[in-house]
Amino acid sequence: MSGKPEKLITDDGLRLDGRRMDEIRPMKIEVGVLSRADGSCYLEWGRNKILVGVYGPREAHPRRMQRPDSAVIRYRYNMAAFSVEDRARPGHSRRSIEISKVSRDAFEPVIMSELYPKAAIDIFVEVLQADAGTRTAAINASSVALADAGIPMKGLVTSCAFGKVDGQVVLDLSKDEDNYGDADFPVALTQDGEITLVQMDGHLTQDEIKKGLELVKKGCSQIFALQQAALRTKFEFPEAEEAEELEEEEAVEAAEAEISEVAAKYAGTTEVEEAAEADEVISESEEEESEESEEEAEAEEESEEEAEESEEESEEETEESEEESEEEAEAEEEFEEEAEAEEESEEEVEAEEESEEETEESEEEAEEEAEAEEESEEESEEEAEAEEESEEESEEEEFEAETEEETEEELEAEGEVEEEEDEIPAEELEEDAEEEAEEEEKSEGPWKVVKDPLDPEAGNGGENDE
């Protein structure tokens, strides 16, 4: 702990930390630093570090604390044990109770507690580091935390203190000025300039108070601007949320465009596939294919137009898509009919194949029968030949038998002749011989009368002689 300086205000009219008389310490405000509180704020003011959490409106407990016509505002100021050079005594103290009471009263005129009967609005202040002016710093942070929690208020509350140092009225006392100064005068103001908190420690004249209040108004206006700026960073056109919204819009637009493109491609490809299948099935002519390609080109043009069209045109797109779906349904029906026709044709082909197989089998059988017939014919021919041969043989045998009989008859006749020669004259015999010779010449049958082989005059030169 440093001792009292000789001068709190230097010869050049500045304070020990270099500030002018009407200048506040640097301040930094962050909103929504606690995720489990309804509202929160972290504030640094000089070396002061304050953390505030707000809960509510919520049901007030214990119930004896409830008010039937309004919400209960509870304010708890607490200094952390490590917030000061000497260890701060934990728990309530007369000072902390006093600060809690005056600070709660500073907010009561602005919080619209009548909207929440039987409810409670809790403000918890933790002084993490103290360096004079902690109550005013806590009020400023609590005001932002209440706004962050969405507590209805008539306006923000801003607090600042003025004092007297070395006979001069100064704004926002530092630690040395507070400890070794002549007076400390904390004040809280609403946006309308109404005073909600006034305390005085020390001796001040009316002129000094008037002058000091003017400095407080100036300081509070600066603090109020910082509070508003802090809240705007979260609720009013935050850059992060704006960027996220832009990204979401771009993503949605990209997704819509992609969907429309895919839908258009899908419609085109289905037509092509169906057309290809139809070509395979019924082998359509090239003219039909060219017509389909024209339809595809038209579909692509329609898809491009659809991507550019507005919401009204999107309705038309739905109608067109319905028509396309109907066309697709018709194409599917045609395709099914063609498939059925194909199945029938396949069955016919199978029947033809079966008939062909049957005909082939019948032909083979016919060929076999023909071969058998040929064999039978050959056999019959052979048999006929054999029969002929046998007939010939039989004829020969008969002929031989006849010849033998004839020879026997001739022999008998010769014997008779020999017997008759004695009786028949020679001339008659010669006449008979000539007649026989003529008859032999006239005979046309295959079988000529064979001369008597024993007759030397007849010779042995007959055709059928063997």
Ligand code: ADP
């Ligand atoms: P405020 O912090 O609002 O000015 P005080 O005037 O009572 O309230 O306190 C002035 C300063 O004294 C505090 O900011 C803090 O730095 C210091 N102080 C207060 N209480 C204690 C304590 N118990 N132990 C050590 N320092 C303290």
